[in-house]
Amino acid sequence: MHNTSALRLVLIVLLAVCVGILIGQNFAPALPAVRTASARGVASARNSSEPRASEIGSAVSHPVTNPPAAGTNFTARVAGVDASDHPTIPLSEVNAAIRDALAKSDMGKRYQALRELARSIVISDIPAALALAEKMTNPQYRNALIQALVERWAGQDPAAAMQYAQGVKNQSLRQQLGNAVLSTWVEKDRAAALAFVAKLPAGNERNQAIQSVINALARLDPRAAVDLAAQLPLGQARNNALQNIASQWAQKDIAAAVAWIQSLPDGAQKNQIMMSIGWQWANKDPVSAAAFVKTLSPGQTANNLIMNIASSWANSDPAAALAWVLSLPANRGREWAMQNVISTMARTDPDAAMQQVDNLPAGRVRNQAIASIASALAQSDPDRAMEWTLALPAGPAQTAAIRNLISNLSYSNPDAAAKLVSALPAGPLRDGSIMQIASGLANSDPARAIEWIAQMPDTISRQNTLSSVVMQWSYNDPAAAADYALKLPENDARNNLLGNIASSWANNDPVAAVTWAAGLPNAQSPYPLVNAVNGWANSAPEDAANYVAKLPAGDLQSSAAQAVVNTWSWQDPASAARWVETFEAGDLQVSAWRQVAQSWGQNDPDAAEAWVTALPRGDARDTAIGALCDALWRTDPTSAARLAGQIDNTDLRTKASTSPTAAGAMSPRSDVKTMYNVLPTGNGVWQIGGR
Numbered sequence: 131m132h133n134t135s136a137l138r139l140v141l142i143v144l145l146a147v148c149v150g151i152l153i154g155q156n157f158a159p160a161l162p163a164v165r166t167a168s169a170r171g172v173a174s175a176r177n178s179s180e181p182r183a184s185e186i187g188s189a190v191s192h193p194v195t196n197p198p199a200a201g202t203n204f205t206a207r208v209a210g211v212d213a214s215d216h217p218t219i220p221l222s223e224v225n226a227a228i229r230d231a232l233a234k235s236d237m238g239k240r241y242q243a244l245r246e247l248a249r250s251i252v253i254s255d256i257p258a259a260l261a262l263a264e265k266m267t268n269p270q271y272r273n274a275l276i277q278a279l280v281e282r283w284a285g286q287d288p289a290a291a292m293q294y295a296q297g298v299k300n301q302s303l304r305q306q307l308g309n310a311v312l313s314t315w316v317e318k319d320r321a322a323a324l325a326f327v328a329k330l331p332a333g334n335e336r337n338q339a340i341q342s343v344i345n346a347l348a349r350l351d352p353r354a355a356v357d358l359a360a361q362l363p364l365g366q367a368r369n370n371a372l373q374n375i376a377s378q379w380a381q382k383d384i385a386a387a388v389a390w391i392q393s394l395p396d397g398a399q400k401n402q403i404m405m406s407i408g409w410q411w412a413n414k415d416p417v418s419a420a421a422f423v424k425t426l427s428p429g430q431t432a433n434n435l436i437m438n439i440a441s442s443w444a445n446s447d448p449a450a451a452l453a454w455v456l457s458l459p460a461n462r463g464r465e466w467a468m469q470n471v472i473s474t475m476a477r478t479d480p481d482a483a484m485q486q487v488d489n490l491p492a493g494r495v496r497n498q499a500i501a502s503i504a505s506a507l508a509q510s511d512p513d514r515a516m517e518w519t520l521a522l523p524a525g526p527a528q529t530a531a532i533r534n535l536i537s538n539l540s541y542s543n544p545d546a547a548a549k550l551v552s553a554l555p556a557g558p559l560r561d562g563s564i565m566q567i568a569s570g571l572a573n574s575d576p577a578r579a580i581e582w583i584a585q586m587p588d589t590i591s592r593q594n595t596l597s598s599v600v601m602q603w604s605y606n607d608p609a610a611a612a613d614y615a616l617k618l619p620e621n622d623a624r625n626n627l628l629g630n631i632a633s634s635w636a637n638n639d640p641v642a643a644v645t646w647a648a649g650l651p652n653a654q655s656p657y658p659l660v661n662a663v664n665g666w667a668n669s670a671p672e673d674a675a676n677y678v679a680k681l682p683a684g685d686l687q688s689s690a691a692q693a694v695v696n697t698w699s700w701q702d703p704a705s706a707a708r709w710v711e712t713f714e715a716g717d718l719q720v721s722a723w724r725q726v727a728q729s730w731g732q733n734d735p736d737a738a739e740a741w742v743t744a745l746p747r748g749d750a751r752d753t754a755i756g757a758l759c760d761a762l763w764r765t766d767p768t769s770a771a772r773l774a775g776q777i778d779n780t781d782l783r784t785k786a787s788t789s790p791t792a793a794g795a796m797s798p799r800s801d802v803k804t805m806y807n808v809l810p811t812g813n814g815v816w817q818i819g820g821r
Contacts, residue, residue: 168595219247221255224262234272240272248278256283260294267702269733273303273766281310288315293328301765305335309342316346326357337362344371352379354392369399373406380410388422401431416443420454421640433463440467444474452486465495466695472499476506484518499526503529508538512546520553524610531561536563540570548582561586572602576611597627601634608635612646629657636665644677656686664693671698675709688718695722703730707741720750726752731761752779756786 219227224247231243251259256279263279266272276298284291288311295307315323327343330336340362347355352579355375362368379387387407394400411419419439426432436458444450451471458464468490474484478629483503489497500522505514521533522528532550547567552559564586571579579599586592589688596618604611618624628650635643644666647658666674674694681687691713698706707726723745730738735758742758745751753775762770770786777783 138645154373159400159739164469165540169689173708201765218248218252221251221258224251224259228262228266228275229265229813240271243277244271244275244568248275248282251279251281253283253286256289257294267704269730270701270704273306273733277307277310281314283316284314288312288318289322289326300734305338312339312342313346317350320347320350320354337367338469341367341371343373348375348378350384352387353390369402371397374402375431375813376403382412382795384411384414388418404461405431405434405438407441408435412439413446414452416446416454423710428459428461428463433461433466435767436463436467441470441474444471444798448475448478449481456489464628465490469495469502471504473502476503480507480510489712490528495647497530500527501530501534505534505538509542511538512543516546516550516553520550532559532563533566536566540567544571560590561591565591568595568599568603572599573606576603576607589776593738595622597630600627601630604631604634608643613722625655625657629661630634632658632662633665637664637668640666640669640674652695654690659686660689660693663690664697667694667697669702671701674698676677679712691718692721692725695725699726700733703733703738704741708745715750720753721752723750724757727757728761736764737767744767747778749779750779752782756782760784 136273136793147313172467200548227247227250228244230695231240231247234243243255248259260279261275263272263275266798277546280291281296283294291312292308292315295311298307300303307636312323312327315326322342327336329340330339340358344355344358347358347361352375356372358436359368359371359375362371376387376391379390388411391400391404391407394403409417411422416439419435420443423432423435423439426435436455439457443454448471452468452475455464455467455471456795458467460627470488472483472490475486480503483499483506487496487499487503504515504519507518508570515535519528519531522531532554536547536550539550544567547563547570551560551567554563564582568579568582571582572795576599582595583592583596583599584596600611602616612628612635615631617626618627632643633645635646640662643662647662650658663674663683666677669692675691675698678687678690678694681690698709703726707723710719710722710726713722725741727738730741738761739760742751742754746753755773759770759774762773774783774786777786
């Protein structure tokens with residue numbers, strides 16, 4: 131009987147084990163697959179097609195020197211975010227994630243999505259992800275994703291991240307990446323970061339690297355940062371670095387920071403560094419800061435430090451600050467310090483501030499102190515503020531107080547501001563106050579704001595105020611603002627206003643803005659349609675280009691086309707260049723080539739050079755190369771000089787070889803109105819193709 135019971139017990143245990151195994155196999159959550167680091171290089175985005183996920187492993191040139199061990203979570207802690215806070219995505223889904231990010235309706239959301247994407251990529255996949263990022267056509271978004279990936283990589287393997295950064299051709303991006311990596315590297319392995327910087331050749335990039343290390347080191351070891359700053363050449367860069375060290379040092383140990391500054395040789399540099407921590411010193415130890423000031427010789431340095439101490443001290447103990455200021459010798463520094471103390475007191479004790487303002491001599495400092503009191507009173511007791519201000523003697527002090535009072539009330543309490551204006555005599559002060567009230571009402575009640583403007587005499591100020599109000603109106607209700615603007619007298623001011631409304635409208639609803647602008651009578655200014663198309667190109671350049679291609683040939687189409695090229699070439703120069711290829715040969719195409727080369731050269735000079743040198747020989751090619759030289763002169767003069775030698779036109783080649791601006795390239799975001807004015811009028815018909 132006993133043996134039978136034991137046998138039954140064994141069978142029950144075996145059955146439970148088998149059931150447990152069966153449940154585990156069928157219902158247990160799947161574990162994530164373990165990745166291994168097979169990345170070997172970053173493929174060029176310009177020399178190969180987009181790799182398949184299976185091909186990326188052998189295409190990356192910057193190895194991950196310390197791959198995570200098998201079975202660990204590969205998403206490292208970066209910027210204080212633990213891996214568990216962010217799910218990882220496989221490399222095969224990165225391209226789709228990039229497309230999803232760029233499809234966001236808002237620019238800020240696109241950048242945020244790209245940052246989130248960088249945080250979700252497995253550390254060992256970052257080199258391969260960088261190869262995919264390099265293939266993005268929009269330079270702004272491409273650089274943003276590259277920087278986010280490199281910064282994250284630096285948190286795990288700064289040496290490998292720096293190796294990638296140094297291989298970037300674009301000098302500006304290379305410096306940004308290098309500085310970001312160094313900031314992380316110093317915190318992770320100071321000795322290695324310093325050793326890396328020490329091996330850099332002398333020059334601007336080495337100085338930039340030293341400054342990046344100093345910025346990070348100042349938080350950790352300010353004395354070491356001071357020693358490193360001595361390696362910078364004498365000048366503003368070293369002075370700025372020392373001031374930054376002093377400021378960060380003062381946050382941690384004000385006494386030590388002050389002792390170091392006092393040990394410096396007397397001179398302008400010491401005074402500037404001392405001024406840079408004046409506010410912090412006064413905030414932590416105003417008594418010792420005030421005592422130190424008395425050891426300085428009279429002059430601008432002492433006056434600036436006095437003002438900083440007075441402002442900071444008044445926030446914590448206005449009575450003590452006031453007593454100290456009154457004990458100072460009567461000079462300009464004392465007056466400015468008094469004004470700072472009174473302005474601070476006005477927020478907490480306006481009655482005391484009113485009493486003390488009489489201690490100031492007549493002049494600008496006293497006028498500003500009175501204006502500060504009026505501003506402070508306007509927020510707490512508008513009626514008393516108006517009563518006190520109107521009781522002041524007529525003169526500059528009262529005028530300054532009224533202006534400050536109106537400035538505050540026009541936004542917070544326009545009815546009170548109107549009451550004050552009604553008590554003012556006719557004249558410039560009243561007209562200026564009306565303008566201020568109208569500006570304050572523009573967002574909340576544009577119709578009432580326009581009624582106020584109608585009270586003003588017909589002057590340039592009135593026209594400018596009206597334009598400003600209508601523009602603010604257009605941000606909330608562009609259709610209503612446009613209808614009102616069309617009723618204004620026909621002149622250049624109205625034309626400019628209509629163009630500005632179109633730009634504002636296009637930022638939120640480009641199709642509606644273009645539809646409205648296209649429906650205006652032919653006699654209207656071309657600016658509304660050109661500006662609306664330009665705004666459309668910001669969000670949907672291909673759609674804007676297709677619309678422009680359907681416009682009647684002529685000056686308006688040419689202006690709109692140039693507007694699209696200006697915007698598109700800054701976002702996606704390769705696509706803009708393909709569109710410009712469809713233009714008929716002529717002045718417009720030459721101008722468009724120039725714009726594409728200028729924008730492309732600032733973001734990706736290698737790709738720009740490959741494109742521009744492949745253009746058919748002629749004026750368009752020569753002008754484009756000249757524009758690229760213009761973009762390269764400040765960052766890569768050697769390449770600029772080399773490219774200038776490929777220009778066939780002797781005059782253009784000479785100019786491009788000797789002057790950074792000789793090619794005459796437009797800035798990437800040229801004003802549309804100016805651009806329209808420089809286009810020929812009625813000479814030739816340009817055919818523009820759609821895409």
